[in-house]
Amino acid sequence: MASFRNIYTSLMLVIAGSTSKELARQVSYLKAENQILRSRLPDRLILTHREKNRLIRFAKHLGSALNELVTIVHPSTIRRWIREASDKVAKTRKNVGRPRTAEQIEKLILKLAKDNSWGYTRILGELKKLGIMSVTRNTVKNILKRNGYDIGPKRGPGTWDEFLKIHAKTMWQCDFYSKKVVSKTGLRDLFVMIFLHVETRRVFITPATYNPGEAWVLEQADAFKQHLKDEKLSCKILMHDRDTKFTKSFNEKLSAGKRDVKISAFRSPNTNAFVERFIQSLQQECLDHFVVFGKAHFDHLCSEYCEHYLIERPHQSLENEVLPITKERRKKPKKPKKPLTEPDTIPLSSIRCKERLGGLLKHYERKAA
Numbered sequence: 001m002a003s004f005r006n007i008y009t010s011l012m013l014v015i016a017g018s019t020s021k022e023l024a025r026q027v028s029y030l031k032a033e034n035q036i037l038r039s040r041l042p043d044r045l046i047l048t049h050r051e052k053n054r055l056i057r058f059a060k061h062l063g064s065a066l067n068e069l070v071t072i073v074h075p076s077t078i079r080r081w082i083r084e085a086s087d088k089v090a091k092t093r094k095n096v097g098r099p100r101t102a103e104q105i106e107k108l109i110l111k112l113a114k115d116n117s118w119g120y121t122r123i124l125g126e127l128k129k130l131g132i133m134s135v136t137r138n139t140v141k142n143i144l145k146r147n148g149y150d151i152g153p154k155r156g157p158g159t160w161d162e163f164l165k166i167h168a169k170t171m172w173q174c175d176f177y178s179k180k181v182v183s184k185t186g187l188r189d190l191f192v193m194i195f196l197h198v199e200t201r202r203v204f205i206t207p208a209t210y211n212p213g214e215a216w217v218l219e220q221a222d223a224f225k226q227h228l229k230d231e232k233l234s235c236k237i238l239m240h241d242r243d244t245k246f247t248k249s250f251n252e253k254l255s256a257g258k259r260d261v262k263i264s265a266f267r268s269p270n271t272n273a274f275v276e277r278f279i280q281s282l283q284q285e286c287l288d289h290f291v292v293f294g295k296a297h298f299d300h301l302c303s304e305y306c307e308h309y310l311i312e313r314p315h316q317s318l319e320n321e322v323l324p325i326t327k328e329r330r331k332k333p334k335k336p337k338k339p340l341t342e343p344d345t346i347p348l349s350s351i352r353c354k355e356r357l358g359g360l361l362k363h364y365e366r367k368a369a
Contacts, residue, residue: 024284031069038071045072056085076148105132106143113149120144120151168199170236173275174224176212176243177282181292183210190298193220194282196275197233201315203278205306208298214247221253235259241272281309289360304356312354312363 047055059066060082066075105127112123120140127135141151178191191212195204204227206220228235238254239262240246251261264271286305292298314322354363 052081056081074148080146101139105135109140109143110147113144167237170234171198172235172238173198173272174238174240175272175275176245177279179287181294181298183294190295194275194279195224196278198274203306203309205302208295212245217245217247217250218253221250237262239264239272308356308361
C-alpha cells in the first residue's frame with residue numbers, strides 16, 4: 001500500500017510539474033511580447049477610467065506578484081487604485097478639507113524626486129524657489145510615498161547602484177532555497193544555502209538538509225569560509241535577507257576577519273536581487289524539469305547545474321562571457337591561442353555538444369584540432 005501511495009504521489013507531481021511548465025511558458029511568452037510592445041510606447045501612458053477598472057479587476061488577486069508583472073504604472077499606483085475602488089465609504093464621502101494638489105504640481109514633485117537624490121524638505125525648498133507656495137511638507141511626503149519614492153535623501157557615498165559598483169568585487173549575497181521532494185515518508189522540504197559573488201557571479205551551493213537548524217547553518221558558514229580560502233576569493237561584505245534561519249551566531253561567525261554582514265531592509269527585495277536571480281535560473285533551467293527523489297538526487301542536480309553555471313554557461317550580465325577562471329576550470333585543457341575563424345565559415349562537423357542531466361543542459365564547443 002505504501003509503495004502504491006509513493007507511485008501515485010510521484011505521478012501527481014509529474015502531472016502538476018507539466019502543467020506548471022506549460023503555464024510558465026505561456027506567461028513567459030506574454031511577458032516578452034508585452035515588453036516588446038511596451039518599448040514602442042511613450043514613457044508615460046494616460047489611462048481612461050475604463051482601462052483602470054480593467055487593470056484593477058485582474059490585479060486585485062495577484063498579491064506580491066504585482067511587483068514583477070506591472071510595467072504600465074508603478075505597482076504602488078495599482079495598489080492605490082485597488083484601495084480606492086474597494087473603499088465604499090470613499091465613494092459617498094463629500095469633498096471636504098484641502099483641495100487635491102494640482103496634477104501639474106504633483107508631476108513636478110515626482111520629476112524632482114526622480115532626477116535627484118533629494119528628500120522631501122529639499123524638494124519643498126525647490127518648489128518655493130519656483131514660486132509654488134501652496135504645497136506643504138506633508139503634501140510632498142504623501143506624494144512621494146504614494147508613488148514609491150523615499151521621503152529622505154539618499155545618504156552615504158551615492159545611490160544603491162553606485163554602492164554595488166564600488167563594493168561588487170568583495171561583496172557576496174546569500175539566501176535560502178527550498179524545494180519539495182519525494183522521500184520515503186512522503187513529500188518533504190529540502191533546504192540549501194546559496195552564496196553568490198556579485199562581480200563575477202561565482203556561486204557556492206551547500207549540501208541539502210531537511211532540518212536547517214542553527215547547528216547546520218553554522219556548519220555552512222564554516223564551509224563558505226573554507227570555500228573562500230580554497231578559491232582565494234575575498235569577501236568583505238555579505239548580504240542576506242531577514243529570514244529567521246540567519247541566526248545571530250551565524251552573523252557573528254561570518255563577521256570575524258573584518259567581514260561585514262549586511263541585512264537587507266524591510267520590503268526591499270532588490271538589495272538581494274543577484275542571488276535571487278540565480279535561484280530563478282536554477283529553478284527554471286534545471287529543478288523545474290525534475291521530480292526530485294530524496295536528498296542525494298537533489299544534491300546531484302544542484303551540483304551538476306552549479307558546475308555547468310561555473311564552467312560552461314555564458315552570462316548576459318558579463319556580456320555573454322563565461323565566468324572568470326575558477327578552480328574547476330583550471331582542470332580543463334587550455335583553449336588554443338589560434339584565433340577563431342569567422343562564424344559563417346565554421347562547419348557544423350567541427351562543433352561538439354556536451355550534455356548534462358540527460359541533455360537538459362547543453363554546452364557547445366569546437367573540437368580540438
